[in-house]
Amino acid sequence: MEGDIANMGQFIGAGLAGIGSGAAAIGVGHVAGNFLAGALRNPSAAASQTATLFIGIAFAEALGIFSFLVALLLMFAV
Amino acid sequence: MAENTEAQGAAAADHGEGGGLVFHPLDQFIVEPLFGDGPIRWYTITNVTFWMAITVLCIVALLVWGTRGRAQVPSRSQSVAELAYGFVYKMVEDVSGKDGVKYFPYIFTLFLFIVFANFLGLIPTAFTTTSHIAVTAVLALAVFLTVTVLGFVLNGSKFLGLFWVSSAPLALRPILAIIELISYFVRPVSHSVRLAGNLMAGHAVIKVFAGFAAVATIAPISVLAITAIYGLEVLVAFIQAYVFTILTCVYLKDALHPSH
Numbered sequence A: 001m002e003g004d005i006a007n008m009g010q011f012i013g014a015g016l017a018g019i020g021s022g023a024a025a026i027g028v029g030h031v032a033g034n035f036l037a038g039a040l041r042n043p044s045a046a047a048s049q050t051a052t053l054f055i056g057i058a059f060a061e062a063l064g065i066f067s068f069l070v071a072l073l074l075m076f077a078v
Numbered sequence B: 001m002a003e004n005t006e007a008q009g010a011a012a013a014d015h016g017e018g019g020g021l022v023f024h025p026l027d028q029f030i031v032e033p034l035f036g037d038g039p040i041r042w043y044t045i046t047n048v049t050f051w052m053a054i055t056v057l058c059i060v061a062l063l064v065w066g067t068r069g070r071a072q073v074p075s076r077s078q079s080v081a082e083l084a085y086g087f088v089y090k091m092v093e094d095v096s097g098k099d100g101v102k103y104f105p106y107i108f109t110l111f112l113f114i115v116f117a118n119f120l121g122l123i124p125t126a127f128t129t130t131s132h133i134a135v136t137a138v139l140a141l142a143v144f145l146t147v148t149v150l151g152f153v154l155n156g157s158k159f160l161g162l163f164w165v166s167s168a169p170l171a172l173r174p175i176l177a178i179i180e181l182i183s184y185f186v187r188p189v190s191h192s193v194r195l196a197g198n199l200m201a202g203h204a205v206i207k208v209f210a211g212f213a214a215v216a217t218i219a220p221i222s223v224l225a226i227t228a229i230y231g232l233e234v235l236v237a238f239i240q241a242y243v244f245t246i247l248t249c250v251y252l253k254d255a256l257h258p259s260h
Helices: A002-017 A019-041 A043-077 B002-014 B047-065 B076-096 B098-121 B133-162 B173-212 B216-256
Strands: none
Touching (some): A002 A019, A002 A043, A019 A043, A043 B173, A043 B216, B047 B076, B047 B098, B076 B098, B076 B216, B098 B133, B098 B173, B098 B216, B133 B173, B133 B216
C-alpha cells in the first residue's frame, strides 16, 4: 500500500512536470512569432538575425527540456 | 522501482491489445557491450563507442576521402564538405568576430561530430550517442573549460568584468553579479542537457508511437505519426547541432571580449 502511494506521487509529479513542456512551447512560439512579425516589417534585416532567433529558441526550449528531465527522473530514477 | 516497472510492463504485454506498451520507449538507450555480456569497463566496445567510431569515420570519409580530388570544379562530396566548412566558418566569423576565427577548427570539429552523430542516430536500429548526457556533458564541459581558461589567459582579471555589469546602477551590481555567476555556471548543464534531452525526447516519442502500432485499429495513425515525427527529428537533428555550435561561438565571444 505504501509503495502504491509513493508510485502515485511519482506519476502525479511526472505529469505535473509535463506542464513545463507546454510553458516552453508558449515561450518558443512567442520568440518565433515575434521574429516573424519583425521580419515581415523589415525583411531585409531578417536574414542577419536568424542566429539570434535560434539562440532565443534554444534558451526558451532548454527550460522545457529541464521539465522533461524532471519527469524522467521522477519516473525512473527515484 | 525498476523491477516494479518492468514487471508491470511484462504484465501489460501479457494482456495483449490495449494493455500498454509492448516494449519500454527508453530501452533503446541502454548501453551494452557489443561482444559478449561482461561488465562494462573503459575499454569495452559498447554500442555507444561503436557508433561514435562510425561517426568519426564518416567525418573522415567526408573531409579526407570526399575531397581527395581537390578539383577546381568540386565533385558532389567535395561540395558538401566545402558547404559545411563555409557554413561553420561564416557562423564563427559572424558571432565570435574576427578574433574567433583562430578557434574555428575546434568549433568545426564539434559541429561535424554532433551533426553526424545526430543523423546516424536517425537510422533505424542505430544508436544515438548524443542522446546520452554522459556524451554531451563531455562536449559541453570541454567548451566550458576551454572558454573559461581562454578568458583568463587572454584578459587576465578583466575577464571577471563579465560578471560586473558596469552599465547597471551601482546598488544593483552585486545582485546582478550573483545572477551572472549562477548563469555562467549553469551554462555547461543547459548546454549538454539541451542537446541530449531534445534527441532523447524525440526518439522516445517515436518509440511510443511504435508501441501503439501493435494495436490494429490505430496502427495507420501510428505509422503516419511516426513518419511525421521522423521528419521533425531530421530537422531537430540539424538545428540542435547548429544551436550547440552557435552557443559555443557566443561563449567564445564572451571569453574574447568580456566587457559588458
